[in-house]
Amino acid sequence: MRTAVITLAAGRHQHLTFQHRGLAAGSRAPDQYVVVAMDDPELGAVVSGREPLAAVVDCPVTNGNLPLALARNLGAFRALQHGAELLVFLDVDCVPGEQLLERYRQAALDSEHRRSLLCGTVSYLPPPGPSGYRLDELDELAEPHPGRPAPAPGELSRSEDHTLFWSLSFAVTAETWYAVGGFCEEYEGYGGEDTDYGQRARVADVPLTWVGGAPAFHQYHPVSDPPVAHLQDILRNAETFHRRWGWWPMTDWLEAFAERGLAHRDPATGRWTLGPEPEHPHDNA
Known part of the structure; x- marks a missing residue:
């Protein structure tokens, strides 16, 4: 073969x-x-x-x-x-x-x-x-x-x-x-x-x-966990995957980004977006 x-x-x-x-x-x-x-x-x-x-x-x-x-x-x-x-x-x-x-x-x-x-x-x-x-x-x-x-x-x-x-x-x-x-x-x-x-x-x-x-x-090489250097790649590719298959991949990384304020999931659309979740006026009321 x-x-x-x-x-x-x-x-x-x-x-x-x-x-x-x-x-x-x-x-x-x-x-x-x-x-x-x-x-x-x-x-x-x-x-x-x-x-x-x-x-x-x-x-x-x-x-x-x-x-x-x-x-x-x-x-x-x-x-x-x-x-x-x-x-x-x-x-x-x-x-x-x-x-x-x-x-x-x-x-x-x-x-x-x-x-x-x-x-x-x-x-x-x-x-x-x-x-x-x-x-x-x-x-x-x-x-x-x-x-x-x-x-x-x-x-x-x-x-x-x-x-x-x-x-x-x-x-x-x-x-x-x-x-x-x-x-x-x-x-x-x-x-x-x-x-x-x-x-x-x-x-x-x-x-x-x-x-x-x-x-x-x-072989060893330095990595970050979550891989913040690839944040935009992961968000873009996760969106592509969701469109093709109907569910989100790489959820551990996405949630870790959210915990660090690097990304958030829009509750209205369900999409993952770059940046922290925006504050709403009633949050500080």
Whole structure:
């Protein structure tokens, strides 16, 4: 089964380099390594000259918001054009475990699960030491994210809870990719496009299959919780999602923004809006 690994990058060159090393050290090499450069002309030099050989696809950024959905679709299109039968998507921060590609391949060959979104575990790594991470120690540094299933190695666990889908590490056969229809390109910037993809899979009657023994390790980088740097992206993308599916995603973040006075839900329209809830005259009476 011809396998393509697809990742998106805009900066994060050190993280991408370590991901590249992880792929080279795996038990199975990808047939293609497609790196989508979102307005990052230096990225080609980062991945050149090492195995597996990387194909760089340029993705324009027209208004300052990273087009993550478009970039994934461009990466998939390039891989499929060159004969990929299995698409493995990895976040640029994610380093594949040694067996990740082999386990995804085995799951894709299983007749019961091949028409699924195949999802491996993701473990968030602590900050690296002065010499960085070592591939042989990643398993010891972090446990899989507690908010997602973590089947034992060799186990496949089917789920109909599409709200649990995330795009950090997943795989689909070419057939499944066409059945779901790719990512909705109305989303730009951070948040919501992978939740939307899970709903597209649900409508297409494509389940999730959690794949044991296919770990990815998310390299540390500073984050804010809630992600206030992406406030406007999240509000805009949440509005898009609500229009498409009739319910609000990312509610923990939206409510955390509201607690900080950064956003509020208009009681008249039900929409989330930038800024604190306005005071009404009777509030101070």
